[in-house]
Amino acid sequence: MQNPSPQLDNVPALDALKALRVSESRYRRLFETAQDGILLLNADTAQIEDVNPYLIDMLGYSHAEFLGKKIWEVGPFADIEQSKEMFARLQSTGYVSYDDLPLRTKAGALIAVEFVSNTYDCEGIRVIQCNIRDVTTRKHAERALTESQAHLHQLTIFLQTAREQDRTHFARELHDELGQNLTALRMDFNALAACLATTDTAIASRLATIDQMITSTVDATRLMCEELRPGMLDDLGFEAAISSHAKNFTRQFGVPCDLLLDSEDYGLDKLLSTSIFRIVQESLTNIARHARASHAMVALQDRGGDLLLTIADDGCGMSAELTGEERTFGMLGMRERVDMLGGRIAIDSANGRGTHIEVSIPKAARPTP
Numbered sequence: 232m233q234n235p236s237p238q239l240d241n242v243p244a245l246d247a248l249k250a251l252r253v254s255e256s257r258y259r260r261l262f263e264t265a266q267d268g269i270l271l272l273n274a275d276t277a278q279i280e281d282v283n284p285y286l287i288d289m290l291g292y293s294h295a296e297f298l299g300k301k302i303w304e305v306g307p308f309a310d311i312e313q314s315k316e317m318f319a320r321l322q323s324t325g326y327v328s329y330d331d332l333p334l335r336t337k338a339g340a341l342i343a344v345e346f347v348s349n350t351y352d353c354e355g356i357r358v359i360q361c362n363i364r365d366v367t368t369r370k371h372a373e374r375a376l377t378e379s380q381a382h383l384h385q386l387t388i389f390l391q392t393a394r395e396q397d398r399t400h401f402a403r404e405l406h407d408e409l410g411q412n413l414t415a416l417r418m419d420f421n422a423l424a425a426c427l428a429t430t431d432t433a434i435a436s437r438l439a440t441i442d443q444m445i446t447s448t449v450d451a452t453r454l455m456c457e458e459l460r461p462g463m464l465d466d467l468g469f470e471a472a473i474s475s476h477a478k479n480f481t482r483q484f485g486v487p488c489d490l491l492l493d494s495e496d497y498g499l500d501k502l503l504s505t506s507i508f509r510i511v512q513e514s515l516t517n518i519a520r521h522a523r524a525s526h527a528m529v530a531l532q533d534r535g536g537d538l539l540l541t542i543a544d545d546g547c548g549m550s551a552e553l554t555g556e557e558r559t560f561g562m563l564g565m566r567e568r569v570d571m572l573g574g575r576i577a578i579d580s581a582n583g584r585g586t587h588i589e590v591s592i593p594k595a596a597r598p599t600p
């Protein structure tokens with residue numbers, strides 16, 4: 232039987248055609264305005280079937296220079312081995328991605344791209360879609376950041392070392408110059424006082440005051456020397472220096488301090504012993520100044536590959552922002568020392584719950600200043 236109205240029967244087909252055109256135009260527009268390079272290949276022949284304007288701009292080759300070529304026949308992908316290997320992997324796994332692939336533009340510039348490609352089936356034809364993003368600027372910035380961090384790291388090591396050397400130098404000057412002058416002053420004073428041997432109580436009282444002042448100046452000088460560079464650290468070693476420091480802390484501030492050392496000789500070199508000593512010194516000073524604690528604890532554990540240093544108190548604790556990256560100099564100095572040694576520091580503290588500082592430092596692979 233004949234079809235009575237062929238035009239009417241074609242209406243759905245026309246609608247479908249129109250819908251297809253709308254869809255094609257919509258997706259072509261997406262393809263042409265995308266802010267990433269897009270490359271479409273035939274997955275069986277490796278021939279390029281389409282390239283979007285963004286990729287043409289990025290690589291400097293014309294549309295015609297891409298079309299119909301096998302991917303490794305076009306300049307930017309001219310590393311034939313790499314392109315063929317990528318293509319083979321795409322055929323077997325359906326997916327490849329690189330986060331830093333070097334490509335050369337037609338003008339000869341080397342650029343870094345992020346490259347993601349997938350294989351999919353399009354009406355029986357296997358297609359490979361490659362999305363290509365120029366990340367040259369980002370990679371340069373990342374490299375510059377890494378380099379600058381490495382420089383900062385070196386600078387920190389240099390500054391910390393220079394600071395320790397200065398402190399040692401000042402401690403020696405103070406001890407040798409001021410210390411010797413004070414000793415001479417005391418001897419002259421004692422000789423003079425003996426000559427005077429007065430019964431005048433006013434003069435005797437002034438002589439006693441001068442004697443007292445000389446004694447307290449000698450003590451203050453000795454204390455400053457110790458503070459600048461604990462002689463014990465050099466003479467008797469780290470373990471003795473840290474024990475003496477903990478005892479002095481208790482004597483001076485009336486806060487009992489447990490010292491738990493799990494070795495009699497940690498075998499630390501100068502950089503490591505000075506750094507750990509300084510961290511303990513700063514932490515105990517902080518406990519004395521800020522914590523209002525009734526008890527303090529310092530522990531050092533040798534855990535084979537690394538050392539675990541713990542300093543804790545049962546005082547008032549510190550506010551949340553101070554346990555983070557807040558730039559206060561005592562804490563900053565501690566963080567820098569730990570960083571310089573390739574270690575980690577964790578501060579656990581809260582109002583009313585005391586403060587617990589844990590530092591772990593690798594024993595090996597440390598930079599030499």
Ligand SMILES: Nc1ncnc2c1ncn2[C@@H]1O[C@H](COP(=O)(O)OP(=O)(O)O)[C@@H](O)[C@H]1O
Binds near residue numbers: 553
């Ligand atoms: N053990 C502690 N207990 C309570 N508060 C602390 C403790 N250690 C540090 N703080 C707080 O953290 C701040 C920063 O410490 P720090 O960087 O050493 O600077 P500074 O001691 O010069 O104030 C201190 O001012 C104090 O408020």
Ligand SMILES: [Mg+2]
Binds near residue numbers: 516517561562
């Ligand atoms: Mg401090």
